[in-house]
Amino acid sequence: MEQTLVIVKPDAVANGLLGEVIRRFEAEDLTVCGLKMVWLSQKEAEGFYQVHQHQPFFQSLTHFMISGPCVAMVLEGEEAIRRVRTLMGATDPLKAAEGTLRRSFATSIEKNVVHGSDSAASATFEIPYFFSRLEILPKVGRGEIS
Ligand code: CMP
Numbered sequence: 001m002e003q004t005l006v007i008v009k010p011d012a013v014a015n016g017l018l019g020e021v022i023r024r025f026e027a028e029d030l031t032v033c034g035l036k037m038v039w040l041s042q043k044e045a046e047g048f049y050q051v052h053q054h055q056p057f058f059q060s061l062t063h064f065m066i067s068g069p070c071v072a073m074v075l076e077g078e079e080a081i082r083r084v085r086t087l088m089g090a091t092d093p094l095k096a097a098e099g100t101l102r103r104s105f106a107t108s109i110e111k112n113v114v115h116g117s118d119s120a121a122s123a124t125f126e127i128p129y130f131f132s133r134l135e136i137l138p139k140v141g142r143g144e145i146s
Helices: 010-014 018-027 042-048 058-065 080-088 101-105 120-130
Strands: 002-008 031-038 070-077 114-116
Touching (some): 002 018, 002 080, 002 120, 010 018, 010 070, 018 031, 018 070, 018 080, 018 101, 042 058, 070 080
Antiparallel strands (some): 002 070, 002 114, 031 070
């Protein structure tokens, strides 16, 4: 089992897409084992995206990420990192495959609905950026709650 960090970005939350994004992940057997709504500060957005700090889009990206609440999640499943990225689609919605979240809902390469860790190393940095160990809960399977 693998865990990955997903952010439902401010554009998606503001446009009422939170439920649909979570539905698509759950429908593919990815389990939500951590979930919180956050409104990032400028410093927090810059820290999260520090790997992009020298990119020309960095300032615009962090400005967008602090424009409203987002929802951070830890998703767990077999090959969760790769499968979440497949469900999201390419960063640029014009290049994203049919049926992916970004193809369906993104309005630009920046306002692209959702973020997912791009590697195990990224997940190792990104998950604790949002969640303490106590906030990541074990999976309870179907039928286990009576
Ligand atoms: P994300 O998967 O969160 O990783 C970095 C983010 O930067 C990306 O999604 C986009 O929101 C944004 N991004 C990446 N490339 C560009 C670009 N060329 N122009 C503007 N924003 C970008």
